[in-house]
Amino acid sequence: MDATESVEKSTLRMLLDDVAVSYRVHSHGRFVPRRAQQVEAVRGVSLEISAGESVGIIGRNGAGKSTLLRAMAGLVQLDRGAVYASSPPVLLGVGKTLVPRLSGRENIELGCLALGMTRAAVREHIDEIIDFSGVADHIELPLSTYSSGMAARLKFAIASSVDHEILLLDEALATGDLDFKERSMDRMQQLRDRAEAVVLVSHSMSAIRGSCTRVVWIEKGRIEGDGKPDDVIDAYSVESRRRRLDRRQGHRGSDRRSDP
């Protein structure tokens, strides 16, 4: 007992205790917002993540994966429960760009400064980061002209250029060509080697298999499975196939909803 506790002290990076998040959705009337509706996105998730783990989060659209990730980053108000971490987790999503009006290069500079690099360090590393992002041809153009895949690669390049204890990624690795995928998996391996904890949300099972040591399957805001990537992904695939069959036979209506 004492032994395990002392091990925990050194390796536990993140602890989620019964986290629940709900959104108030305002259905709009013609002139003013009408009644608010409560949508429960995450319904009590407890999770422990240790150093060197990279956890893939899978699940259907609207299962609460992205919300869970945002909760881990402290970006949403929790209904109950708490998120504890060894240092503030850094979240990289695809949806939100950095500063759309500024060029890719300026965004890299700003991103690196925000992550705590000095100006000198930024100058030293910027070419390397541009090179890794694979958007060198567009680096002087405003970010608003980038495709979402290019923006995601740029963000991943920025974020992974600095050491973090905890890195949260939303779909970043699923975007980009084969070459970028391979390079980003190498980079993920490096992050893990530096004993950092990485949490990755993705619909790409190959990206998850290639870069995660553990997979958590979220279903309707709850944990449905947690374990080795192959085991959980297999169970998830079986469930998905069963659901597809059910739907085809008309036993079950579509209960999918889009990500909030």
Next chain:
Amino acid sequence: MLSSRADENAARNWEHTMMSAEQRAHNSGLVRIGDRQSLINYLRALWQRREFIRAYARAKTQAGYRTRRLGPLWEILDPLTTMATYWVLFGLLLGARTSVPNYLGYLAVGVFTFAVIRRSAQSGARSVSANRGLLTSLPIPAVILPTAAVVQQVRAFIVSLPILVIVLVSTGEPVTWSWLLAPLAVLLIIPFGWGTALLLARWMSHTPDIGGVLPLVLRLWGLASGVMFPITERISQLDLTAWVEYVLVYNPGAVYLAVMRDALLAGYTPPGGIANWVAAAVWSLIAAIAGVLVFWRGEGTYGRD
């Protein structure tokens, strides 16, 4: 007896899991995410990101230039066109140019100085609500955004400063020792603009409607503070109650214009005299402290859903 021991164990385990999460997090050196930092740490985090603030303000400025053909020239054209408009409207048509010895100089100091306050308030107010994406994608405290907005406006003011000097000298204003007080006046204006930007940014982050009325309110404030003509002299003819006059003379807008004019214009003495300098310092302190406290207390709500 075996079963009771099992029960005991189960109860102990249950108790352990009940208290454990927070306790274990604490034992493992984890901190709760989403808790607000102490004020000292918050300001320290702001100071540590000063390089970011400078780079962000500069990049924003340059991005603004890129969208306009005349680019940085607008930094000069903007106050000059405003001045021209006011000169025709108030100076010529309403006859204000005879109310002070050097009306063009009076107007120039007013327009250039109030622009810092007005633009700080306006872009500071927008800074958080318009850049939520940045807050959710970079690990920065939200206070950086209004701060960078003010830094950007102060930079713009400094860039346009030579034009103000040219206008003053060419209208026959003597260069005196009291000009050395002008930088001090600017140093008093900056914390005021910062505090105002912080207050408005928090307000606007949950009431975006403010953005609709703010430009009008700020222009009216400029009028009431005497940007265009010495309004207190007109008002005093109306025989109003003393407190209205008091508000007009000692509202922050009027006070900062008064100290700048006191420093730069030889032939003009603003109402209130030396008391303006005291009032300017007091307003700076009040605005900066109130702004920081109010904005800090809202941290954690910016950029959230």
